[in-house]
Amino acid sequence: MTAAYPPDQHLLRDLRFSFDHDGDRTSSRAWMPVVEEVCTDTGRARAGALATLVDVIGGGLAATAAAPGWIATADLTLSVVRCARPGSVVEARAQVLRAGRTTVVIEVALVDDREEDVGIATMSFAVLPRRDSNPEVDRMRDSPSTMAMPHSRLARPLLDELGVEVRDAARGVVDVPVIDWSRNSMGAMQGGVVATVADVAAEAALRSATGEPVVVTELYVTYLGFGRIGPVRSTVDILAAAAARGTARVELVDAGAENRRMTVVYAVATRDLP
Amino acid sequence: MSDAHATDAGRDVSRYMGMTMQELDELRIVGHGAVAPHLLGRGGSLRAGALLTMIDSVGGLNAGLAALPDGWVVSTNLAAQIVAPSRAGPLRFDSGLLRRGRNNVVTAVEVRDEGAADTLVASGVLTSAILVPQNGPPQWDRPLTLDTRAPTGPSPVPPVPEWLGVRMSDADAIEIDLAPELRNPWGILHGGVVAAVVDLAAEHVTGGGVTTDVVLHYLAPNRIGPIRAVARTVGTRRDGAVLRVEVCDVGAARTTAVAVVTCATTG
Numbered sequence: 001m002t003a004a005y006p007p008d009q010h011l012l013r014d015l016r017f018s019f020d021h022d023g024d025r026t027s028s029r030a031w032m033p034v035v036e037e038v039c040t041d042t043g044r045a046r047a048g049a050l051a052t053l054v055d056v057i058g059g060g061l062a063a064t065a066a067a068p069g070w071i072a073t074a075d076l077t078l079s080v081v082r083c084a085r086p087g088s089v090v091e092a093r094a095q096v097l098r099a100g101r102t103t104v105v106i107e108v109a110l111v112d113d114r115e116e117d118v119g120i121a122t123m124s125f126a127v128l129p130r131r132d133s134n135p136e137v138d139r140m141r142d143s144p145s146t147m148a149m150p151h152s153r154l155a156r157p158l159l160d161e162l163g164v165e166v167r168d169a170a171r172g173v174v175d176v177p178v179i180d181w182s183r184n185s186m187g188a189m190q191g192g193v194v195a196t197v198a199d200v201a202a203e204a205a206l207r208s209a210t211g212e213p214v215v216v217t218e219l220y221v222t223y224l225g226f227g228r229i230g231p232v233r234s235t236v237d238i239l240a241a242a243a244a245r246g247t248a249r250v251e252l253v254d255a256g257a258e259n260r261r262m263t264v265v266y267a268v269a270t271r272d273l274p
Numbered sequence: 275m276s277d278a279h280a281t282d283a284g285r286d287v288s289r290y291m292g293m294t295m296q297e298l299d300e301l302r303i304v305g306h307g308a309v310a311p312h313l314l315g316r317g318g319s320l321r322a323g324a325l326l327t328m329i330d331s332v333g334g335l336n337a338g339l340a341a342l343p344d345g346w347v348v349s350t351n352l353a354a355q356i357v358a359p360s361r362a363g364p365l366r367f368d369s370g371l372l373r374r375g376r377n378n379v380v381t382a383v384e385v386r387d388e389g390a391a392d393t394l395v396a397s398g399v400l401t402s403a404i405l406v407p408q409n410g411p412p413q414w415d416r417p418l419t420l421d422t423r424a425p426t427g428p429s430p431v432p433p434v435p436e437w438l439g440v441r442m443s444d445a446d447a448i449e450i451d452l453a454p455e456l457r458n459p460w461g462i463l464h465g466g467v468v469a470a471v472v473d474l475a476a477e478h479v480t481g482g483g484v485t486t487d488v489v490l491h492y493l494a495p496n497r498i499g500p501i502r503a504v505a506r507t508v509g510t511r512r513d514g515a516v517l518r519v520e521v522c523d524v525g526a527a528r529t530t531a532v533a534v535v536t537c538a539t540t541g
Contacts, residue, residue, distance in 0.1 A: 220353045
């Protein structure tokens with residue numbers, strides 16, 4: 001499967017990311033054009049879309065740092081401080097903070113095309129023995145590069161492409177199928193998509209709790225297991241809710257795998273980003 | 275780093291925080307800590323740094339027990355959201371196991387203020403790496419009970435900045451020396467102290483802001499000192515400032531931790 005990853009029709013192609021990797025193997029950059037399809041109804045890039053950019057560039061750099069071993073994503077955090085609006089380009093600047101025998105830590109700075117900070121992210125990875133099925137990262141580090149093909153683009157809003165179904169907004173119950181378009185190289189729901197599901201669930205529940213059009217500005221994602229079968233289902237506990245800010249705990253399970261717990265996420269949603 | 279160990283060395287940080295911890299069911303730990311005057315911040319509630327230290331202690335002990343008999347643990351990543359001030363106490367720390375993998379353990383910690391109608395104060399997730407200490411993992415009588423409270427003495431306990439010996443070394447930085455009482459049983463700076471330094475650096479740079487959310491990545495041990503924390507404001511939102519805080523062991527010329535902190539700067 002991984003030899004052809006990602007397939008021609010895939011999220012990572014349709015988001016039209018492009019990449020540039022430094023020769024020292026300790027830093028990489030990626031760019032995401034912000035289109036309306038990745039934005040919330042407030043007209044700014046959704047935290048989940050930014051998390052997907054972070055996941056891809058951070059994962060690629062971590063795999064390089066862990067070579068010849070392979071990696072499993074342990075956690076991803078994202079703090080958004082500025083809107084990224086349609087027509088702009090978000091650049092992700094990733095650097096290795098630690099490359100140890102068992103752990104790799106990556107930091108990703110997000111800036112817009114005016115060099116303004118959009119946010120900051122971190123990721124941790126467990127280092128694993130390499131399997132034959134793992135992708136060759138050196139082949140993916142040809143610089144500069146893109147996963148986009150000439151026809152690649154989002155034909156519909158990202159959430160529609162993912163098949164997001166909000167079943168109970170107040171409780172943050174969201175179902176999302178595991179489809180080929182959004183799988184990772186291991187055949188499970190891609191890590192950025194997992195963050196997007198949590199983003200949508202937290203946003204729905206916190207909007208209901210606060211009565212305000214808040215958007216997710218912070219995500220603390222702890223990956224516990226893969227979502228391979230689906231649907232991936234969320235539930236949300238509201239931890240705090242005030243007019244300008246709400247905090248929620250989101251739990252994701254693979255409903256098709258006897259509700260196996262996949263991910264725990266803490267999310268903060270706020271109003272009025274600069 | 276979790277400071278639970280069979281010896282008594284390196285327990286000053288735990289004594290200063292004054293916690294008790296008890297193993298209830300297998301791999302479920304409940305801790306209690308007082309909202310003690312020396313742990314309070316400017317707003318009269320428990321400092322985030324103290325709260326993070328306690329979360330690290332309870333979650334780390336739980337992770338260590340989960341790692342037995344293969345090894346013990348060292349904290350690698352602490353994330354926490356503080357959703358209410360803790361002013362009454364005692365605080366209860368409930369820790370459960372989220373995942374026990376081959377190389378790491380993930381534990382969750384929920385903090386409630388028993389003196390304030392069991393109000394939720396904070397939630398955190400601690401990731402710990404499994405390693406084998408030189409002398410083997412610690413031996414415990416199970417179910418485990420730990421009482422790290424210091425005996426009441428005549429001298430007042432200094433507040434956190436004085437206890438750490440914090441120096442405001444620059445407009446964006448603070449420093450401390452690596453005093454013996456700040457080391458853990460393995461002789462390096464206690465992970466909870468790193469969290470406290472991060473919190474104080476954020477407070478310093480924001481002119482008195484209060485930490486609400488933090489993710490702290492422990493990258494390397496602090497062995498020599500002085501320890502310097504430099505904070506940079508990434509951006510400001512309606513709910514506060516987001517800062518990147520980098521901790522360095524100046525004597526070893528290396529970065530030892532990086533944190534991202536959200537700091538409420540109003541009300």
